[in-house]
Amino acid sequence: MDKRKEELIFQGLMIASALIVIGSLVFVLAVVVLKGLPALNLAMLTQTPKGGYYLGGEGGILNAITGSLCLAGGATVLALLLSLPIALFLQVYSGKSRFSEFARLSLDVLWGVPSIVYGAFGFTIMVFLRVRASLLGGVMALTLLELPIMSRALEEVISMVPLELKESAYALGATRLETAMRVVVRQCLPGILTAILLAFGRGIGDAASVLFTAGYTDSLPSSLFRPVASLPLAVFFQLATPFPEVQQRAYASALVLTIIVLLISLGCRLIGGRFTAHVIR
Amino acid sequence: MLTRSLKDRLASRLMFLVTFSSSLIVFLIALALYARARPILTAKPLGELIFSSSWHPLKGEFGFYPFILGTLWVTALAMIISIPLSLLTAIYLAEYASARVRGVVKPLIDLLAGIPSVVYGLWGVLAVVPLIRDYVAPLMGRSLGFIPLFSAENLTGYSVLAGSIVLALMVFPIIISVAEEVFRSVPDGLREASLALGATRWQMVKHVVIRKALPGVVAAIVLGFSRAFGETMAVLMVVGNVAMIPSSIFDPAYPLTALIANNYGEMMSIPLYDSALLGAGLFLLLMVLCFNIMARIILRRVLREEW
Amino acid sequence: MANPHISVHNLNVFYRDHHALKDLTVELPERQITAIIGPSGCGKTTFLKSLNRLVELVEGTKISGKVLVRGLDIYHSDVDVTEIRKRIGLLSQRPHPLPMSIYDNVAFGPRLHGLKGRQELDRTVEDHLRAAGLWDEVKDRLHAPASRLSAGQQQRLCLARGLAVEPEVLLGDEPTSALDPMSAQHIERRLLDLKENYTIVIVTHILRQARRLADYVIFLYLGELVEHGPAADFFNHPQEARTRAYIRGEF
Numbered sequence: 140m141d142k143r144k145e146e147l148i149f150q151g152l153m154i155a156s157a158l159i160v161i162g163s164l165v166f167v168l169a170v171v172v173l174k175g176l177p178a179l180n181l182a183m184l185t186q187t188p189k190g191g192y193y194l195g196g197e198g199g200i201l202n203a204i205t206g207s208l209c210l211a212g213g214a215t216v217l218a219l220l221l222s223l224p225i226a227l228f229l230q231v232y233s234g235k236s237r238f239s240e241f242a243r244l245s246l247d248v249l250w251g252v253p254s255i256v257y258g259a260f261g262f263t264i265m266v267f268l269r270v271r272a273s274l275l276g277g278v279m280a281l282t283l284l285e286l287p288i289m290s291r292a293l294e295e296v297i298s299m300v301p302l303e304l305k306e307s308a309y310a311l312g313a314t315r316l317e318t319a320m321r322v323v324v325r326q327c328l329p330g331i332l333t334a335i336l337l338a339f340g341r342g343i344g345d346a347a348s349v350l351f352t353a354g355y356t357d358s359l360p361s362s363l364f365r366p367v368a369s370l371p372l373a374v375f376f377q378l379a380t381p382f383p384e385v386q387q388r389a390y391a392s393a394l395v396l397t398i399i400v401l402l403i404s405l406g407c408r409l410i411g412g413r414f415t416a417h418v419i420r
Numbered sequence: 421m422l423t424r425s426l427k428d429r430l431a432s433r434l435m436f437l438v439t440f441s442s443s444l445i446v447f448l449i450a451l452a453l454y455a456r457a458r459p460i461l462t463a464k465p466l467g468e469l470i471f472s473s474s475w476h477p478l479k480g481e482f483g484f485y486p487f488i489l490g491t492l493w494v495t496a497l498a499m500i501i502s503i504p505l506s507l508l509t510a511i512y513l514a515e516y517a518s519a520r521v522r523g524v525v526k527p528l529i530d531l532l533a534g535i536p537s538v539v540y541g542l543w544g545v546l547a548v549v550p551l552i553r554d555y556v557a558p559l560m561g562r563s564l565g566f567i568p569l570f571s572a573e574n575l576t577g578y579s580v581l582a583g584s585i586v587l588a589l590m591v592f593p594i595i596i597s598v599a600e601e602v603f604r605s606v607p608d609g610l611r612e613a614s615l616a617l618g619a620t621r622w623q624m625v626k627h628v629v630i631r632k633a634l635p636g637v638v639a640a641i642v643l644g645f646s647r648a649f650g651e652t653m654a655v656l657m658v659v660g661n662v663a664m665i666p667s668s669i670f671d672p673a674y675p676l677t678a679l680i681a682n683n684y685g686e687m688m689s690i691p692l693y694d695s696a697l698l699g700a701g702l703f704l705l706l707m708v709l710c711f712n713i714m715a716r717i718i719l720r721r722v723l724r725e726e727w
Numbered sequence: 728m729a730n731p732h733i734s735v736h737n738l739n740v741f742y743r744d745h746h747a748l749k750d751l752t753v754e755l756p757e758r759q760i761t762a763i764i765g766p767s768g769c770g771k772t773t774f775l776k777s778l779n780r781l782v783e784l785v786e787g788t789k790i791s792g793k794v795l796v797r798g799l800d801i802y803h804s805d806v807d808v809t810e811i812r813k814r815i816g817l818l819s820q821r822p823h824p825l826p827m828s829i830y831d832n833v834a835f836g837p838r839l840h841g842l843k844g845r846q847e848l849d850r851t852v853e854d855h856l857r858a859a860g861l862w863d864e865v866k867d868r869l870h871a872p873a874s875r876l877s878a879g880q881q882q883r884l885c886l887a888r889g890l891a892v893e894p895e896v897l898l899g900d901e902p903t904s905a906l907d908p909m910s911a912q913h914i915e916r917r918l919l920d921l922k923e924n925y926t927i928v929i930v931t932h933i934l935r936q937a938r939r940l941a942d943y944v945i946f947l948y949l950g951e952l953v954e955h956g957p958a959a960d961f962f963n964h965p966q967e968a969r970t971r972a973y974i975r976g977e978f
Contacts, residue, residue, distance in 0.1 A: 146620040149508075153516060156508035160596070161525065163589050164532045166704035167543045179429055185679040225442055227436035233787055238440075244716055245443035252449065252705060253650020255677045259684060260449045263456055286442060301876070306781055307823040307885065311836040311892050312813030314428035335926040344536025347652040350681055371538040374655065376543065393542045397535065404534050408527065411608070424839075425807055 169398070175394025178387035184395070188357040193377070195384035200392050202359055203373035207396075209274060209360045210369055211343035214281030218289045218338055221282070223324075223331075226293035231305070231319045242296075250287035257283045257346040259266060262351040274306060275363040277353025284348050285338040292337055322352030333407045340403040344373030344396065369395040421676045450705055457699035460692050462641035469699070470531040475663050482696040484703075486533045490673035493580045493666050494655060496646045498587035502648075503641055506595035508638075513596070515625050526597075530692075531582045533593035541657030543707055544586040549658055553577025572670040578660035586658055591695040598719070602636030603629055605723055637717040637724040646711035652677035676700045730759040732896065732926040738792035740773055740782060748771045749950045752790070755943065760918060760927045762941035762958075764934065770950040771930040778928065780813040782806050788850055796896070813840060816889035818902040822881035824873035825888075829865050831971060832873045832884055836892035859887035860917055875890050879910025886887045886917060897921065899929035902938070915940060935975065938962060946970050 186199035225242070233239045261280035262272075270276055300323050308318040325330070346369070354366030355376065370392055377389035460469070464482060472483025533535055553576060561572025606629050614624040630637070660672025661682065684697045731754035740748040748770045755761045763771045775780045778794060780801060794801050801811045813836070825832050833852040834842075842848060852869070856862040861883040865876070873884055876941065882902065889897065899918070903911035918927055918940060929948070931937050937944060944961040946953045946969075954970045965971045972978065 142623060143636045144619050146622040149625075150516065153508045153512035156505045157512050157517075157525065158512075160509050160592050161528055161593075164528055166547065167532075167540065167589065170543050170547050171539055221438055221442060224435040224438040228432075232432050233439075242439050242443040244713070245718075247714045247716045248709060249446050250657070251646050251650070251654065251708050252446065253649065253677060253708060255652040255680050256449065256453070256701050256705050258630065259680060259698060260452055262684070263452050270887065283445065283672075286445070290442070296552055301822045301823070302784075303819055303821065306784065306817070306824070307819060307825065307888075308835075309781060310779060310812055310815075310817035310819075310898075311839065311888065312809040312811075313835075313839055314424055314809050315429040316428040317424070317839055322825050328826075333700045340534050344534070345540050346536070347677070347681060351684055371536055371653070374538045374542060375657070377497060378545065378657070389542065390546075393539050397539050397721055400534050400536060401531070404531055406646065424810060 148345075158237045171390070171393050171397050174390040175392075175397075179394055180390035181390050184387065185414055187359060192357070193380055193382075193385055195382050198366075200370070200373050200395070202357055202381065203368040203370045203392065206274075206353070206356075206360050206367035207343050207370040207399075209367060210281055211339050211401075213274070213278035214285050214342045215289075215335055215339045217278065217282040218285035218342075219335060221335075222290035222293050224292045226297050227319045227323065229294055229302075230297040230336045231315055231323060246287045250291065253347070254284055254345050255350075257348040258351050261289050261348065265352065270364070272352060272354030272366050273362075273364045274353065274360055274367045277349040277367060277369070278363075280348040281345065284345055285342050286322060288341055289334050289338040292334035293327075293331060296327045296334060299330070300326050306308050324376040332410050335408070336403050336407045340407075343403075344371060345401055346375060358382065370399075378402055422494070446709070450702070450709070453698050453702040453705060456599075457594045457695055457702045460695040460699050463692060469696075473665060477690050477693045477696070480692065482692065484676070484696075484700060486665050487674055487676045487679050487700065488703075489665050490580075490659070491649065491675040491677070493669075493673055494583040494587060494659060494675055495645065497580060497584035497669060498591060498648045499641070499645055501584060501588040502591045502595060502644060506592050506640075506644070507599055507637065509592075510596045510599035510603060511625055511629070514525060515621065515629065526600075529593050529596055533590070534596070537590065537651060537654040540586050540590055541654035543646060544582055544658035548582045548585050549577035549579075552553060552578075552579060552582055552670070556581070561670070566669055569669060571668045574660070574666070574670050574672055576660065576672070578658055578672055579664040579670045580659065580666050580673045583655045583659035583673065583675070584669075586654045587651055590651060590654060591648050594647050595640045598640035598643055599633075599637055602633045602722060605636070606632045633722070635718050639718040639722065640716075642711050642715040646708045646715070649711070650708050652681050656681055676704055682702075729917055730757040732797065733928075734795045735778075736793040736795070738753055738774075738777060738794060739790070740770075740777055741789040742785060743787040745894060747950050748777065749952075751952045753945055755856065755926065755928060757926050758922055758924070759942035760940050761943040761945060762937040763928065763930045763945045764932070764937050764973075765947035765953075766973070768949075769947045771932075771947055772900055773950075774945075775900055775928060775930050775945060776817075776898070778898060779812050779817060781812075781817070783808075795861055805859060808809050813892050814894050815896040816892065816894035818882070818889055818897065818899040818908060820901045821880055821905040822885050824876070824881050825892060827873065828870045829873050829876070829884060830869040832888050833891045836888060840892060841879060852887075855887040855891040856884075858917075858921070859883040860891050861887055877910075879906050879913065882906055882910065882914060883917070886914070890921075894925070896926045896928065899927065901930050901932065904932075922976050936977075948973070948974065 183199040187202045188198035189196055192198040229239045254346055257280045262275055265276045303327060304322060305318055308322045345363060349369050353369060355368050355372055356366045360367040371390045374389050377385050377392060422476045460482060469482060469484055470488065471485050473485040474481045474483045492672045510569040513525060525663060557572040560570045564570040565572060610628050610632060611624055612719060614628045630633035655675055658673060661678055666673045680697050680700055733755040735751055738748055738751040763774060765771050773782060782788050784886050790802060825835055830852055833855055834848050837848060837851050853862060854894045861880060864880060876884060903914050921927060941958045944958050946957040948969055954965060965974060
């Protein structure tokens with residue numbers, strides 16, 4: 140084939156592919172917005188399901204919104220408490236040892252574990268501990284899901300800290316711990332916030348891992364040991380009912396979930412430029 | 421001053437412990453699933469579990485064959501849709517697009533990665549399923565229906581194809597971002613050397629960039645594959661969930677993940693049922709682990725070598 | 728030498744396979760400025776960083792030999808490394824203020840080492856900012872982020888920060904190389920003032936700077952100690968052919 144023709148054909152294919160990829164994103168968002176917006180109203184956001192809600196009665200999905208925030212919030216806090224030591228250990232303490240290679244690989248692999256497996260694993264553990272589906276169970280399953288995401292993101296951020304900055308702290312007689320907590324963490328603050336949001340966004344959107352572990356309820360979250368509702372499952376369950384009114388609410392719930400996720404990812408981008416007053420470039 | 425260095429050493433131990441135990445989670449999960457799956461694995465020969473199509477938990481028959489095939493059909497078709505589109509997009513972003521275009525497109529693709537799977541599922545139900553039911557299936561059935569792969573006997577739209585399309589979208593961002601990173605890690609010197617010999621841009625990409633980046637591209641595909649393999653909710657919502665062996669892309673299927681999600685936690689009174697489902701989970705996990713370990717090791721080698 | 732503050736005996740440093748410092752034995756005089764000179768890649772910075780054990784941070788480093796600071800072997804296993812680094816301050820090549828305010832930068836070290844009282848901290852911060860010649864420029868914005876200062880100001884801030892832990896020795900790794908001439912001069916003047924109270928060791932690749940500042944000179948070449956001695960002797964009557972060549976600018 141003429142090489143110029145080939146060039147043109149492939150360039151066309153590439154641009155077409157990029158357009159299809161972007162177009163499908165727009166398509167997804169458009170469908171969710173167009174279907175969700177008409178069904179969305181204030182009562183949806185401010186009420187819990189009343190009697191007969193799943194037959195088309197009064198009420199809203201406040202239970203799912205608050206439940207999701209609790210689930211993802213709790214999991215994000217736990218994941219941060221675990222990931223920060225991991226990232227600091229891998230970057231500040233251990234460097235390029237065989238152990239850190241192993242730990243990184245193992246966390247990367249954990250990243251790929253399907254969330255349904257987290258759910259099944261979480262449920263197994265809960266059966267073993269005689270805990271029933273609850274906020275606690277959901278938080279634990281989501282923590283497993285968020286842990287690899289967060290620790291990877293944190294590690295990446297921390298690895299960007301210039302060696303000389305760490306040396307400056309060491310040269311003043313700081314220990315590794317003091318350097319890590321007072322200098323590295325401060326320097327990485329914007330990146331840490333981004334990582335937190337990223338993990339939160341992943342946590343709030345996941346359905347399969349909370350399916351067995353968190354259960355579902357019509358009331359607001361009240362205790363660590365009671366079941367909680369969540370937005371992804373609200374979408375799933377309402378869509379599965381045969382009533383059009385309730386299915387409409389599934390669309391609205393999906394829109395709410397999508398808006399939360401989009402706001403979070405917007406937040407990630409904004410943070411890139413904020414909270415950097417002290418950051419040394 | 422001893423207390424400060426003591427604190428440092430204590431913190432070091434503690435951090436090591438956290439890191440060590442976190443890196444064991446994967447093994448812990450596998451172990452727990454194995455422990456729970458053992459009853460079924462000892463009660464039935466592995467061959468029967470994998471290759472028998474008779475799924476009658478009440479009668480104690482647990483043949484996973486339809487579900488395994490369901491997973492394979494949906495995943496394979498999703499990859500067939502996704503691989504060319506993702507790779508072409510990645511090449512476009514890495515080699516052709518201006519910084520401005522890249523600055524717009526990459527965040528959008530990141531956005532695609534962040535959308536929850538139920539939202540994809542809902543999209544599938546609202547847009548893809550009707551499209552297949554009303555247009556694609558009748559049209560293809562009429563024109564290509566003589567080929568078994570395209571025969572359209574299922575009229576609901578909930579089908580392998582619907583599941584694959586939804587999955588393909590979910591896999592785009594993974595393959596694109598990993599592949600783009602790999603392409604960009606190819607040293608500029610190689611590009612220039614090839615362009616200097618009078619190659620067109622595409623020839624340069626074809627002969628130099630793709631060849632050099634091949635292992636990384638394979639890794640990107642494998643990562644996407646394993647994501648598709650383990651995805652649950654979105655597929656469950658559009659794939660029909662009929663325990664049959666699909667023979668056409670318009671047939672419904674029942675992937676393993678959907679089987680677990682739909683049935684686990686219920687019907688625990690049926691002997692071995694729970695064990696069988698966790699066995700399915702273990703199977704999923706082991707497959708995904710193999711893929712992931714392979715991909716990560718390749719990626720590590722590729723990206724480190726070039727940077 | 729009458730009063731060596733630091734004496735180095737048979738110091739060897741390896742980075743993995745690379746033998747970076749080869750069997751150095753030398754003594755550094757108290758309350759004087761010692762300049763370490765030599766072409767780039769000769770081990771100047773490695774030598775400097777081996778004096779406060781920062782070399783250890785590089786992966787795969789092996790060190791043998793002794794570095795005695797007032798008779799204390801800083802590589803001995805009983806020694807608390809943070810204590811050593813407190814006694815030996817470092818001014819690095821480029822200014823690296825910590826990601827916090829000007830005040831907190833200077834207070835960072837004293838706080839680490841247990842200074843708590845507000846008034847004492849205020850006084851320490853002021854004293855050392857004055858000593859570094861930065862006080863007048865920043866006294867009204869002590870709580871502004873250090874990242875907003877100019878490079879020259881940042882380097883003086885780093886000097887103040889280093890002095891605030893009250894070290895006995897001050898190391899400088901080409902401390903003026905990233906600065907404009909005015910700021911560089913400022914730092915040089917500070918160093919000359921400070922040698923009243925501190926033993927100063929600087930690495931420099933600028934011969935004229937070494938002539939201006941140094942009382943004692945050490946010349947390294949490819950990890951070997953070629954020649955060392957009081958500055959006047961060193962520059963006027965170099966013993967070694969390689970030293971003469973280097974001074975004439977033939978490397």
